[in-house]
Amino acid sequence: MSVRVTGSPRPVGLVTGASRGIGLTIARSLAAAGYDLTISARNAAGLADVAADLSTAGAVIRPHRADMAVEQDVTDLAAAHVEAYDRLDVLVMSAGIGYAAPLDTAPLHRFDRQFAVNVRAPYVLVQALLPVMRTTARDHPARGVKIIALSSITGVYAEPALAAYGATKAALASLCRSINAEVSGAGVSATAICPGYVDTDMTAWMREQLDPTSMIATADIAELVMSVTRLSAHAVVPEIVVTRPGEQLHRA
Ligand SMILES: NC(=O)c1ccc[n+]([C@@H]2O[C@H](COP(=O)([O-])OP(=O)(O)OC[C@H]3O[C@@H](n4cnc5c(N)ncnc54)[C@H](OP(=O)(O)O)[C@@H]3O)[C@@H](O)[C@H]2O)c1
Incomplete structure (x- = not known):
């Protein structure tokens, strides 16, 4: 019995947070x-520039503009991707935010916003894209489909002043x-990448305390992502x- 292969003839990825930082470097590596x-x-303007460049x-x-804090934007993003390609080999979830504040004074609205962007949006996005990822994994069983989530070392080891952020990143991992427990048997597997400080806009506030050249390079994270994409199912x-x-x- 032959199985009809659906979607784009070329491998396809979706990268959130692709306008800057880690997501941009990963998108560049995938395009290359x-x-x-x-x-x-x-x-949107930044995204259009990146799209033209890549x-x-x-x-x-x-390019597809979406605010990960807005559920409708997240589901629209998934729908637009499926409409365009009907295939998804690699989902990279790099969009994320972090606020540093001690537990005594950290405002709850920032806790909620970090959970909305860093946890709720990935959950909604994965749910919306699971059908196309299952189909792609069925059509391409040797490689399967990879989900890569940008978690953080703060989700593994506690970092002072990053309690809420660390909790979101532990939840993401x-x-x-x-995902692995539920669907890796169907060829869709997930990897949480948990770095310490990476030199991007997100860590600009740290540059006076920590020389950016001693931070992890975005290219190192992209290299890990590309390695995972090359693994068999x-x-x-x-x-x-x-x-x-x-x-x-084990500090950030
Ligand atoms: N840098 C680090 O040290 C480090 C370490 C460990 C983990 N991480 C994680 O790695 C990921 C990428 O971090 P980064 O350093 O590359 O950050 P970044 O330079 O600040 O870039 C963040 C990216 O996410 C997008 N974004 C932010 N809020 C968004 C929202 N509400 N909706 C949609 N997109 C949004 C940004 O674009 P717009 O502003 O245009 O929306 C941008 O493309 C994050 O999840 C972060 O938590 C970073």
Whole structure:
């Protein structure tokens, strides 16, 4: 019996938070490796510039503006991706926010916003995209489908002043483990990448205390993502912790 292969003939990715930082470097690596992409963030103008830039690698890059704090935006993003490609080989969830504040004074509205963007949105996005990911994994069983979530070392080891952020990142890693428990047998597996400080806009506030050259490079994170995309469907990597060198290995 032959199985009808659906969707785009080329491998396809969806990258959230692709306008800057870690997500941008991952999107660039995927485009260079021959993936067509949907890229997403809130800043439409920034996204359009990135799409134009990455298209020069010969890839089809579709920018889609979405605020991950808005559920309708998240489901619209998933629908637009499926409408455009009907295939999804790699889902990279890099959009994320973090606020530093001590437990005594951290405002609850920031706790809620971090959970909305860092946990609720990935949950909604994965739910909305599971049908197309199952179909893609069925059509391409050797490689299957990879979900990569940008968690954080603060979700693994506690970091002072990052209690809410760390909790969101622990929850995101837990979501990856649940995905593996439920659907890795169908070829859809998830990896939480948990880095310490990476040199991006997000860590600009740290630059006076920590030389950016001693932070992890976005290229290192993209290299890990590309390695995971090349694994067969038989190898599931639930979590990758990336620390900076030195004496404070398990600090951000
Ligand atoms: N940098 C680090 O040290 C570090 C370490 C561990 C984990 N991480 C995680 O890695 C991921 C990427 O971090 P980064 O350092 O690349 O951050 P970044 O430079 O601040 O970039 C964040 C990206 O997410 C998008 N974004 C932010 N809020 C959004 C929202 N509400 N809806 C949609 N998109 C949104 C931003 O675009 P717009 O502003 O245009 O929306 C941007 O593209 C995050 O999940 C972060 O928690 C970062």
